[in-house]
Amino acid sequence: MDAVARSLVPARLDRLPWSRFHTRFVAALGVAWVLDGMEITIAGAIGSVLQDSRTLGLSPVEVGFTATVYLIGEVAGALVFGRLSDRFGRRRLFVLTLGLYLVANGITAFSPNLAFLLVFRFFAGAGIGGEYSAIHSAIDELIPSHYRGRVDLAVSGTYWLGAMIGTASTYVLLNPAVLPVNVGWRLGLLIGPLLGAAIWVLRRHLPESPRWLLMHGRQEEAERTTAGVEAAVERGGRPLPPVDESKAMEFRPHGAPSYREIARVLLMEYPRRTFLGATLMISQSFLYNAIFFTYVLVLSNFYGITPHDASKYLFAFAAGNLAGPLVLGRLFDTLGRRVMISSTYIVSGVLLAATGWLFKEGLLTAATQTLLWSVIFFIASAAASSGYLTVSELFPLEIRALAIAMFFAVAQTFGALGPTIFGALIGDRTHPDPARLFYGYLFAAAMMVFAGLVALVLAVDAERRPLEDLAPPLSAQRRLTR
Template sequence: MTARQGAVAVSSLVPARMDRLPWARFHWMVVVGLGVSWILDGIEIQLISASGYKESLGMSSAEVGLAGTVYLIGQVVGALVFGRLTDRWGRKRLFITTLALYLIASGIAGFAWTPWFLHVWRFIAGMGIGGEYAAVNSAIDELIPARFRGRVDIAVNGTYWGGAMIGAVGSVFLLDHALVPEALGWRIAFFIGPLLGLFIIYLRRHIPESPRWMVTHGREAEAERIVDGIEASVRAQGKTLAPVDPRRAISVVPEDSVSYAQLVDVFFRQYPSRTLLGVTMMVTQSFLYNAIFFTYALVLQNFYHLDPSRTALYFFPFAAGNLIGPLLLGPLFDSVGRRRMIFGTYLLAGSVLLVSAFLFRQGVLTADTHTVFWCVSFFFASAGASSAYLTVSEIFPLEVRAQAISYFFAIAQVVGASGPLLFGWLVGEGTARDPLFWGYVLGSVVMMVGGVVALVYGVDAEGKGLEDIAEPLTKAGRAPGRDGEVVETA
């Protein structure tokens, strides 16, 4: 760790003051201003899937597929690059930069005249969204009071599916050549996200830097002023603030950055079981999601002989189940607890999928009933997947929080990319059900394994301050504790 020259220990009550705040308008601003990232990602993925630009740009099927691939690769690169910068330069600077990058790149992609031009700017737009995952998750966790953190993080991550539905509805109208000229519709569609983002980037200018991050980077006085302002706005709403226990103060020695060698030490020596937990949760949910989502249309067409135009309509109930799950189940992650809810959602998602696999094999399902099973399975899976992002963003020290998110996200994206390839091969032409049956069994088991690992190695983080879950690396006199140890809050 690179300490500031002449740095001395600073004692601060900033984290305790932030955690004892009642829910207020400030927190709604944070949720709306930062949480839109997942809505934008959902819009982008759905627009890419619609591929309305194929004929206009004279693209082959391979080139259309590449448009999706470069966007996902861009997400991985962006998460890795901007994740490190988020920990070094601050949350706010990066959640402004990454959104601006997305806005510019997506807008420029709408002016594409050749496939390569589209691919370049889709890659850059993906970088912006990938960076958002690291910067925004870090900021939300550090700005939201501990007792609300679980439900907020899970609900916000689940709004991806709200964005996907917006993108799907937009595509239905904009890609209807009877309503909008073919060469124009897909270009307009690419501006849906940026137009929404323009309002959000204005809102984000009023969201402060994370006071927690500022304390560990030698800006204690600024952090105090920000918290003073938040508290004043809360009091102005007629809300009462509980007194802060002075024993909750933390003492840190400000630092500038964490070296890669220190990152290795954090993940593999100090917190090896948490690293295993993060990797397992992220990879298992990514594999299941990508495997089912990117091939469900093939299943409906090849096994149930649905026309492609009708297949598109089945996306909406599927997306609705994914959206409703985190919204309804999110509060339970704060009350029932992280470990039990993660285990339960992963187990139930896998179990429902397993039941549907046997029914599919017996040929007793229809397109409608199979979709119902997908909806129920992903009602739980969506909450579980959102809890994976919550987990990796809260169980590591503040100084490496954004990088932890970015590394686990990147690993999950890379491994998860194998799901569509495998399931696409198993679906084939729809002539045999056994191969896909075993694919569903594999997906079920993979998800259940994620739940079991969470039950064994999970961290009971509900209601606890981030500094109690994982002490800051900059804490004065810090001696790395046992992996998985959580200090109970007073």
């Protein structure tokens, strides 16, 4: 059995001021959300194009199935690569998963038929799903605790930057007056790999998480990596604060736990946190999938907006979603997690119910509904991002990546019901019934309010606290369950 070791590495990382090193680190890893937002948006936009006989000639059901396969790939990738990230390290996995996405999606652009398209869409989704686990683990373990909340929210919120890029690009690429119909959609699928390739080179030079190295018995390497981060901060002209010697951690390297131990930690040691994380993730996933994937249908069936013009409304909607985490993120580190998580969930739910009623009463236009939804999702986007923050920072380091993957998988499974339910409520274009859709909005709003109330009771005051204080590693001596 390995001897008990003592280290100041976590304390040294948490006391660092923000520097150019941290900015580069977050930019190189956070691109995963941009890529996913771009992928989802482009895939939704090219659906009608893929039905054209000059492209792949798919049926509406087959087009829908391509999106389903991508989401299944995300879930599978999150679970597989999340476990591997805890076992083999953050760095290896965030290099591997981005590489998988780049290759698979690049090949997808040359699909000659449906079967070929489905296979490589699955692997592209698996790469992105695996990204979530590895990057959130790495970011939380290297970013100083005083900045962790706002950084996590900003990274998650960049999904909508990807959606805006995807919307803008398809507005040009899918215009037959600009490009042949069988060329534009293929070029659209190559945008992500081109962006990702530049970032992949940068990622290869990023360090491994020193915290992960410690827990796997590689203390000397952890010390060297931490010293390298400190040197990078000093080169940026930022003085290093002194280290509090009393914050040294004693630990016995543990390595990757068994599935039985993982179940024990989630269900017996931290059952309240598990319930909190599942509630937050499921409610936000259902809301987003329900609204975003049926947005164009609502604009078309109730307001007569053409699919081509709908991209303008989607752009405004995405802008509101992008701004929310960037503007509100700082408050999660100052006012605190409990206040901000509960309030963003509850307020966005109440506003959605009110907007749904205005919609049912016929008091909205396409422009005013988009404006109100942009306001709602300015808040809801911060709420959704805080769900990822919660499941990332509240479980021990040895299972952090897999915990993120498991909550993501559960959320995606429930969230996948949203588009189907709301699509049925929207109904046929010839007989749209706003009252039926209102009840769907009311249900989604109730889920958000319920999640906010759960957070009010169960949320952990994690702001500005070290990860080891929130959830002591399984390797730590004298662990205390909170």
